[in-house]
Amino acid sequence: MVIIRKTLFAGDALQIGLFHARPMSDACAEVDWQSSNAVVLPVSGLFSKHEAPGRYVIGTPSRAVLFTANAPYRIGFPGAIGDRALILRFGEGLAADQLDKHDSLASYGLLSGDAMMLRNLLLARLERSKADAFESEALGLDLLSMSLGSMRPGVPPPQRSALARRRNAVERVKEAVAAAPADKWTLARLAQVASLSPFHLSHIFRELVGTSVYDYVLRERLAHSLDAVLNGADNLTAIALATGFSSHSHFTARFRGFFGSTPTALRRAATAGHIAQLRKIMTAQPRRFT
Numbered sequence: 001m002v003i004i005r006k007t008l009f010a011g012d013a014l015q016i017g018l019f020h021a022r023p024m025s026d027a028c029a030e031v032d033w034q035s036s037n038a039v040v041l042p043v044s045g046l047f048s049k050h051e052a053p054g055r056y057v058i059g060t061p062s063r064a065v066l067f068t069a070n071a072p073y074r075i076g077f078p079g080a081i082g083d084r085a086l087i088l089r090f091g092e093g094l095a096a097d098q099l100d101k102h103d104s105l106a107s108y109g110l111l112s113g114d115a116m117m118l119r120n121l122l123l124a125r126l127e128r129s130k131a132d133a134f135e136s137e138a139l140g141l142d143l144l145s146m147s148l149g150s151m152r153p154g155v156p157p158p159q160r161s162a163l164a165r166r167r168n169a170v171e172r173v174k175e176a177v178a179a180a181p182a183d184k185w186t187l188a189r190l191a192q193v194a195s196l197s198p199f200h201l202s203h204i205f206r207e208l209v210g211t212s213v214y215d216y217v218l219r220e221r222l223a224h225s226l227d228a229v230l231n232g233a234d235n236l237t238a239i240a241l242a243t244g245f246s247s248h249s250h251f252t253a254r255f256r257g258f259f260g261s262t263p264t265a266l267r268r269a270a271t272a273g274h275i276a277q278l279r280k281i282m283t284a285q286p287r288r289f290t
Helices: 113-127 133-149 161-179 187-194 198-209 213-231 236-242 248-259 263-272 275-282
Strands: 002-010 014-022 037-045 047-052 055-059 063-067 074-076 083-090 108-110
Touching (some): 002 113, 014 113, 014 133, 037 047, 037 213, 055 063, 108 133, 113 133, 113 248, 113 263, 161 198, 161 213, 187 198, 198 213, 213 248, 213 263, 236 248, 236 263, 248 263
Antiparallel strands (some): 002 014, 014 083, 037 063, 037 083, 047 055, 047 074, 063 108
């Protein structure tokens, strides 16, 4: 496996890094642990964090995953796709009040459009050396707060086997979508992945995730598109088709509906470094699918 780690910012309370893994197989690594708390925010690809036998969570570009200091885990890369992720490392005292609200072994959250944009914009500015120390720390702490705030308090205890099975079924669906977000997914196909009926999957997915299966697939496609939009190398039609949208117009409409900005406007603001415009975009009306 090829692993690239790069420190992008190092402050007294917060460190921001880039992690890039290129695995040779989908086998899980050996048991490991972190010496400090860390929130991992994939920008592309996916990984699996195995916290206990039969208990795991999938990290994708639409999610934040918490690694609590000194808690053991194993990492896998489904489909040997690998991932590229922004990592926020922080000490025990920085977010103690928020950490107390979450289960230390399985904390994760579904990111809002604002959090996804902030993640990618912060990474882009750090990689281009556009952000000074004050801006890096301020935006990094904003992102950490948003990420921790998205995490669901509590996880079904292991003895509640029925709930554990439902949760794992939902994670299998998320893994399949994250591995191939552009696929022509149907509820029937995803129900097969979960080993549930389409009706049952729809019910438990909304109950456990807080959104419909369809909206989750759209969210995952949009999350995967952000890196390409901000990178600026590909035209928007190519990005639209590569991420599973039927056309440039369909992609633009969904992107604007969720992120509050068109791909073109976001790319232009990020390239020019217009922080005021970017903050205006990120504080627009709440994003939702219609």
